[in-house]
Amino acid sequence: MDKSLITLLDTYWDNPVWFAEDMMNFHADKWQSEVLMALAQSPKVSVRSGQGVGKTGLESIVVTWYLCTRPFPKVIATAPTRQQLYDVLWAEISKWLASSKIENLLEWTKTKIYMKGYSERWWATAKTATRPENMQGFHEDYMLFVVDEASGVADPIMEAILGTLTGYENKLLMCGNPTRTSGTFYDSHNRDRDLYKTFKVSSLESPRTSKDNIEMLKRKYHEGSDVWRVRVEGEFPKGESDSLISLEYAETATITKINNIHNNFTLHIGADIARFGNDESVIAPRIGNKVFDLLTYTKKDTMETTGNILRATDKFKNEYKHINKVKIRVDDDGLGGGVTDRLREVIRQEGLGYEVMPIKNGSKANDEEHYSDKSAEMWGNMRDILEENFTNFVQGKESTIELPNNDKLIKQLSNRKFRIDSKGRIDLEKKEEMKKRIGESPDLADAVIYSFAENGISDLSLLKGGRIWG
Ligand SMILES: Nc1ncnc2c1ncn2[C@@H]1O[C@H](COP(=O)(O)OP(=O)(O)OP(=O)(O)O)[C@@H](O)[C@H]1O
Ligand SMILES: [Mg+2]
Structure with a gap:
């Protein structure tokens, strides 16, 4: 294996925050650092949040970190729609790679990212969360699933993902706006909470969100409404209609x-x-x-x-x-x-x-x-x-x-x-x-x-x- 790769593995295996800083030129917000460190230490992490706090940005760092710090890894990134997956998440990865120090190591294509020289066995791939089959058949010691807009992913697909996570260092990161009060993402913050490291990020506290937009939501829907809970506070809706x-x-x-x-x-x-x-x-x-x-x-x-x-x-x-x-x-x-x-x-x-x-x-x-x-x-x-x-x-x-x-x-x-x-x-x-x-x-x-x-x-x-x- 390439010496620079071994150095990467050695230095950043346990520290995605440093990796983000040193290699990706990504200065993680406080909550992003916490999530990154949690993922380095635990197999399953679930983040619910208001809109625009930096989930997708964080995920793009997670994908590249895992890809550069595990030997022969497989990373599967998914989202409920093609648009969300390719135009948002996959594009976000490309954006951060372009200004990174590891750009030369990796080959970014529309559906896969390879480690140069190891294209068969060292990659990340984008698969829409539309069929459980898309998520099955991967078994590796080093495997990571990243699920964006996780509330919108149907249960059979989440179940397929959970069923695949059997290897020695398999990990799962789910992020999303908590729009739905059932399903794996909901359970990860409720019934199955003990199986995950969970985080809640409010748009009110994020330095990235538009405060004008938040004011507008407050005026239109009032604090405490479901729109407010879901889009701003990162809370699941109460489901009471108004x-x-x-x-x-x-x-x-x-x-x-x-x-x-x-x-x-x-x-x-x-x-x-x-x-x-x-x-x-x-x-x-x-x-x-x-x-x-x-x-x-x-x-x-x-x-x-x-x-x-x-x-x-x-x-x-x-x-x-x-x-x-x-x-x-x-x-x-x-x-x-x-x-x-x-x-x-x-x-x-x-x-x-x-x-x-x-x-x-x-x-x-x-x-x-x-x-x-x-x-x-x-x-x-x-x-x-x-x-x-x-x-x-x-x-x-x-x-x-x-x-x-x-x-x-x-x-x-x-x-x-x-x-x-x-x-x-x-x-x-x-x-x-x-x-x-x-x-x-x-x-x-x-x-x-x-x-x-x-x-x-x-x-x-x-x-x-x-x-x-x-
Ligand atoms: N730590 C960071 N440093 C610089 N830019 C960042 C950081 N985190 C996120 N961003 C940028 O902030 C913008 C909003 O972040 P992002 O799209 O990741 O938020 P999100 O929580 O996924 O939003 P949504 O709720 O709409 O899905 C993006 O342009 C992203 O690249
Ligand atoms: Mg997003």
């Missing part, structure tokens, strides 16, 4: 006024179509950021519903002569699909030139990192604008939204619950669950929220930038 929009925010929007709608030339119509289980179709007209009184109709067929929407549109165009554009958004779930088709047909036949956009509640959010689906994203955006309006109101500034004073609407807006899903995203309570809980589903609220949806993304997120809508 209302996404506070009563205060919703109510305030019924007393704030928007007066400049003569500058807005588009009439927006949001339509929630009655389907099984609920018996009203709702039409929400909006000009600028003023939402007018909602129109409700008892369950009607596609033709009649289409007629109602077009009649409501006519009425507004007559009353507000400056309107020269109409955008209609209809939910595309259930019966809504038929309405979209029929609307388009009539609009074409009569040459009306209105824009019709179907809304797919269950489709992917634009901001996939924070919302479980489109519906959650649209509601989240509504929440943000209502909050901004409330803040402006308290500070005596100009309002950003006006809602009709409709008790049922306010009740629905302020009663939709949400929870944090296993990926740490906002996930709305199912409509059926809400219906069971409060006796109605959020038809009025949805119609209003649809009236703000633009290309499937809520206008509201754009409004936040202060843009006035046409």
Whole structure:
């Protein structure tokens, strides 16, 4: 074996912190040093934390340290998604290697890192945590598994990893945002705690986290909420669901006024179509950021519903002569699909030139990192604008939204619950669950929220930038 390798092995076998300093040019934060030393001494280490504290950075040091200080090691790095594994973790390793003193020893490729001269038996590899088979069949004295975003790794895969760890100096490092209250990662901090060295790192204490971001989370979700616990404190969620929009925010929007709608030339119509289980179709007209009184109709067929929407549109165009554009958004779930088709047909036949956009509640959010689906994203955006309006109101500034004073609407807006899903995203309570809980589903609220949806993304997120809508 190469002499420089033997020196590395000798010097840093037990001291990854020195290795990080001397070889990687990585000055570990206090908690990172503690985790590194714990891993040198124990077989299993599990770290739960808020966001952005430096877990992935730490993992990249762990991978290179083990690779340079154990003879003929196998290192398996994994994460729940390809993106997280290759674009984040594997890229982070490349970043630290590039400025290290061991760059010449190792060969970094897209899926493997080799010790030069020993490519067959001395390596680290990246494998997505999607199939247990990916984790099996490795048996070596010197083997290390590094699991990033460990809360998101499914149990059979974690079990395969645990089953593989049988060698003399086998190690496991799991790190993650504690998003899920079951599974191996959860157990490592709870039931099986005695089998691991565990750490908790709060974003509040980390020198790396954005304090502005933390302030924003505090304002939006409050300390003690699950979002706060998971993303900031590094605590597992309590799992109690909470209302996404506070009563205060919703109510305030019924007393704030928007007066400049003569500058807005588009009439927006949001339509929630009655389907099984609920018996009203709702039409929400909006000009600028003023939402007018909602129109409700008892369950009607596609033709009649289409007629109602077009009649409501006519009425507004007559009353507000400056309107020269109409955008209609209809939910595309259930019966809504038929309405979209029929609307388009009539609009074409009569040459009306209105824009019709179907809304797919269950489709992917634009901001996939924070919302479980489109519906959650649209509601989240509504929440943000209502909050901004409330803040402006308290500070005596100009309002950003006006809602009709409709008790049922306010009740629905302020009663939709949400929870944090296993990926740490906002996930709305199912409509059926809400219906069971409060006796109605959020038809009025949805119609209003649809009236703000633009290309499937809520206008509201754009409004936040202060843009006035046409
Ligand atoms: N000790 C360190 N010295 C310098 N930079 C570091 C250190 N630790 C981490 N970083 C850098 O800080 C940034 C954030 O760290 P990192 O991505 O590792 O955090 P994380 O806890 O994995 O975040 P997330 O919760 O989003 O997964 C990265 O650019 C990383 O390279
Ligand atoms: Mg990370």
